[in-house]
Amino acid sequence: MAQIKGACIIGQSGGPTAVINASAAGLIETALKNENITRVLAAEHGIVGILNDRLFDCSIELPEEISLLKHTPSSAIGTCRYKLKDSEEDDTDYKRLLEIFKKYDIRYFFYNGGNDSMDTCNKVSKYMQKMGYECRIIGVPKTIDNDLYGTDHCPGFASAAKYIATSCAEISLDNKVYDLGTAVIFEIMGRNAGWLTAASGLANVIGEGPDLIYLPEVPFDMDKFIADVKNLTEKKKSIIIAVSEGIKDKSGKYIFEYGADYANSKDAFGHAQMGGLASNLANIVKNETGLKTRGIELSLLQRCAAHYASATDVDEAYLVGATAVTEAVNGATDMMVALKREQGDAYTCVTELVPLLSVANHEKKVPLEWINEDGNGLTKEFLDYCIPLIQGDATVKTENGLPRFARLKKELVK
């Protein structure tokens, strides 16, 4: 493949994670060192920043601050949930992107996100090819939801999983200290894929996990749920129940929609906004069992707890970023950098390239064979899959007893 020299744009898209900035560090550090990349720009708020011509110059950032990105949660450059229209329908945005790409001689575009972002990457790539503008476009995977096709797992998932499992174990210990029985309903993110909720089950490895786990992969039946809980409370005084925010009944209606006060607003991708499920289920359990109950929603905490990130996750997030640059310079385009688990007893993971098209707009769910027969727990296969990913505690630099997060200058290119 012929070499190509030019500037690059790095963008972050979709919901933040504890390690999305570790990928940014991998991208920025590797791009700054590469002689084929003449300028390293970062788009404020993803694709929106390109459309608005709001680009940061990464070369003016201090190297130590770029390095601190490895342990800084959330999207340091800024993210978006902007959905590009089909270029056949409306090519306004695409024309504007091409204009900006030409303006800065952008020959590399790296986009770090989930399903929707890979779709964005793919659409931009196809348009640039159609217009005969040479630009190498590589997707970098990111999502706590772990629902991306083509990769063994997604950077961001493991840190959220580690935090969720540990919080669940801590809550479990807290929940059984009194002489009266109590029930905690633990609500975990995940619209359609139950990976994160399943991860709460990791706490069972240390004997403090949830007693019942409900994923969106299995239709939720309220009568069955109540029966499960009643059976359990005959054997156990204090219980923990983990539920995915996205559990649905057999007709596909979200259980949270049965609550009285749920706002049903939708975000830009048409996903319903969720919340309040935990306290509603807690009320149901209280009425049915007489137990004192408490609903706990992990909310944003589970996706930004960089203070407790998995070191494995941080390293892999950095790796996919760095690899995206190297592979693009070597000629790859229209691909996503995926993580591939090697065969063997010891966990090792390498990168490989998968076509964007195969990833875009699919959702990888928890395999049904990893869910127990009762539909309220996980099998050993899930634990075997997950445990290697949460190994190691990230070493976070501190200042006054608190994490020292990266402070970028974020100066716009004039």
Added chain:
Amino acid sequence: MAQIKGACIIGQSGGPTAVINASAAGLIETALKNENITRVLAAEHGIVGILNDRLFDCSIELPEEISLLKHTPSSAIGTCRYKLKDSEEDDTDYKRLLEIFKKYDIRYFFYNGGNDSMDTCNKVSKYMQKMGYECRIIGVPKTIDNDLYGTDHCPGFASAAKYIATSCAEISLDNKVYDLGTAVIFEIMGRNAGWLTAASGLANVIGEGPDLIYLPEVPFDMDKFIADVKNLTEKKKSIIIAVSEGIKDKSGKYIFEYGADYANSKDAFGHAQMGGLASNLANIVKNETGLKTRGIELSLLQRCAAHYASATDVDEAYLVGATAVTEAVNGATDMMVALKREQGDAYTCVTELVPLLSVANHEKKVPLEWINEDGNGLTKEFLDYCIPLIQGDATVKTENGLPRFARLKKELVK
């Protein structure tokens, strides 16, 4: 003071903390080594366990498991919220306590708890003295609320403070990643004392703290709150507001009571049960500003996050436990072990004894002079008080990438 030989009972009382078991480790390890203490017993569920003659024999626990208690959250022995009646009114419980104390030759009683527990200690001590039964009774301070009189600060507070401040910083980073403005209402524990909510302000030291902080010490005015928020949103796109669960209006009515669906059940001490404030305030802010809002309730997470405890807090919690034993053996009784901050630039802290009576049933609030004039933030004095307490990360032993918490046998004495 004459030496006295006999058994001891260790009890935990009130809400758990991340380091209450560190105090238990200090108590158990020191008592097991002391030749005047013939037997080390732990009461299942505090005073209730004594009344029910349910006592664990600590000598059969493995030393390494006792040591792991230093990093195990919640009350490993079991706690209670049982309130003793006045012995003049009804001495049934006291007679029973005396019976159990005589049965096991209990000459030392160590009770680890907050205001209510110090009151329990004091009542038991007075009764034993009245009945001529020699028993040395020492209170060991514990509460995330930091509202105990007579001590510079309470073990448990600093770890919760460190977790709250770090979570607040992480949420703050997460909250500003989109191109649209958002507001997070962060609800923090504390019925009448705002120490923990104030601790969220520590995150401002690293530039990522709440923009507005409302404590129960200052009457909450909804009009003023809305004006504060509107002023702020003129200057800043995305904002964080920290509120104590216990904020009240000028008549003393809890703000959460204004919500429609709040259960107004009371616990055994007559405290109203709280919850739901964050989402109610989030709705108010949304209606008033048009911002996208989210209420986040830290719930139990803030009191059991041992994975991120302050090393200073762990050490001090251990110290007050160990000191209680040493001082009791040396003759002290009817006292609480307090922490005293030494004068000088570098933080050092020693223990001292304060009479239980001076501690029982008082609440120490955040000094009004540490709250800013607007009643929506803290002064530098508060930060200076708090920063030394959150120094150091506790070193937690891990297993499969998760904390290895203590596993006690908890065998009942026959």
